[in-house]
Amino acid sequence: MNERNPHVFLRGWTWTPHGDGQPFLPGSGRGLMWLWQLDAGSVVERPYRRGGMIRFLPPWFFGRARAESELKLHETVYRAGLPTVEPVGFAAFPVGLGFYRLSYFTAYKADAVALPKWLKKGGEPDLGGLAQLCAQAIRLGLRHPDLNLNNFCRSQNGWFLLDFDRAELLPDDDGAELTVLALRRMQRSWLKLGLVQTLSPRSALCFAVRVCRALDLNARAIIEQLPSQVDGPLTRLRWRLSGGWRR
Known part of the structure; x- marks a missing residue:
């Protein structure tokens, strides 16, 4: 992964944003997300957050294994036919000492x-x-x-x-x-x-x-x-x- 381009996307998707991301609040207890328009379609960015009592700590994670694992599993069940949104990829923004701020991307379903x-x-x-x-x-x-x-x-x-x-x-x-x-x-x-x-x-x-x-x-x-x-x-x-x- 090139730190100048921290987005790791599956084939068919590239990080080509048309303008800035729009704040997106599903209203289902899922927290603030971002809606982006890319060449291949609209995608939702879900930042990784901490839960429970440690939610007050900075949302930094050591390494990027958490996002990599989710993408691999999501792609597997998607290809196996489980009804889900299409997986797109993840982004890992370095914050120092091996820690990253992570986000996960999926295709956007407007009527969900x-x-x-x-x-x-x-x-x-x-x-x-x-x-x-x-x-x-x-x-x-x-x-x-x-x-x-x-x-x-x-x-x-x-x-x-x-x-x-x-x-x-x-x-x-x-x-x-x-x-x-x-x-x-x-x-x-x-x-x-x-x-x-x-x-x-x-x-x-x-x-x-x-x-x-x-x-x-x-x-x-x-x-x-x-x-x-x-x-x-x-x-x-x-x-x-x-x-x-x-x-």
Whole structure:
């Protein structure tokens, strides 16, 4: 990588910006992004940020492995047919002593709406479509450490998945372990985002059953491994302190 041109893009994309980037706020808890117009089309720049209590530290990362890993995995699942936005590349801006400020680039979908926003606007949940997307990701062996419901988006072509930061592709004979991990993450996000009023516990349970059926898994055995659908006062306090409370 040439430090004068820190952008590392996949074939078919080059860093040819037409004017300055425009601030872009998806309104889904994802933070400020930037929209750029390139020769090959519009792209979204997502700066890498720190989460939790360390979010107050400068967003600098040692090396550029985090962005490289996301791009490699994103390209793999994209080529495997998982519904997602097209991966474009990343940028690594050196700040000294081996540290970088990192950004990730994807193709822009103008009609994309995050699942929480879709539900709050009265959109049809389409649990079947969401379950099929989740099952497809699990069949690929995708372990997504931050399966936030904001990472599920709706467009005119249906549901798709975003943001593969720190994700992995892991072997899992029947998908049971990955299914439990995915459903736990999604349940946690459902509570954290305050979606109980827009997507009832019964609907959330139906979704889990649909995912299991799509994967030919024993739904009862999977659901028994999920925590109770309760967010107590201590949990809410911890989420507030860590910057994760969204109600």
